[in-house]
Amino acid sequence: MTTTVTVTGTGTPIPTPDRAGPGVLVVHGPTGGKPVCIQVDAGRGTVMRLLGAGTDPGELDLVLLTHHHSDHLVGLDDLVLTRWVMDRGRQLAPLKVVAPDGPCVRFAKGLVDRWSEDLTVRASHAGRDRDLEVEVIPFDYPVSPTEVWRSGEVRVSAGQVRHEPVHPAVGYRIETPDGVVVVSGDTLVCDEMATLAVGADVLVYEAMRFSEIRPLPEHRRFIIDYHADTVEIGRQARDLAVPTLVLTHLIPPPASDADEQAFIDDVRSGGYGGEVVVARDLTTVTLG
Secondary structure, X not given: OEEEEEEEEOOOOOOEOOEOOOEEEEEEEOOOOOOEEEEEOOOOOHHHHHHHOOOOXXXXXXXXXXXXXXXXXXHHHHHHHHHHXXXXXXXXXXXXXXXXXXXXXXXXXXXXXXXXXXXXXXHHHHOOOOOOOEEEEEEOOOOOOEEEEEEOOEEEEEEEOOOOOOOOOEEEEEEEOOEEEEEOOOOOOOHHHHHHHOOOOEEEEEEEOHHHHOOOOHHHHHHHHHOOEHHHHHHHHHHHOOOEEEEEEEEOOOOOHHHHXXXXXXXXXXXXXXXXXXOOOOOEEEEO
């Protein structure tokens, strides 16, 4: 068995033609068998990127939401609706959406109502007798990393991150027999992230080059208040001795190989000597 980590979107709220909105797909399972498929966040274009990764949206077991910023959520409606439209005789179970109690839960629970008129017309026209359902699974904001979902040998824990004024915001730790994958969501480099990422084999971290953002006007510079600096990421990854560091949610978005190398150089200046992957959409890392 293997576990794959595929970055379904490396983008930000500012759209670029080659980067979908934030998202990470973790798949664990035997070749030829039913794998466990977990999507962390669902930014714009998630459905298209899932198909590009070879994963049918109907195969997803659950979606994990990190926080309620729009760029991490706008693809959820498309994902849920597409599963329903594609469910012709497959009898798919309702998609599970796991999120910290608060705005993300309210957003997910409101999805069916947002699309009720469209769903009514489609169901009537096609003679469908199954309503769209979403199984929303809320959890309390965790004081320390806490298990929020489990299926067989796959265990998911959520932990606090620092993305104030956005609250709640969490990262996720996904444990399989092949290793540990940690996804930061949006956060500062903080002690809470270090706690969540202890023993991680793959650490997927949002990344901002503060050196490029600090010279900008104040109305654009404020974003350094709640994102992760590439140099600080390098220091934390060094201290954690993480074998593989994957950078995503890239600010500013790299437009060339030299731009990608600048992200790597920043991380190296923080003292990290492991593998650094500056993700592009559909970049995949394999464990096991």
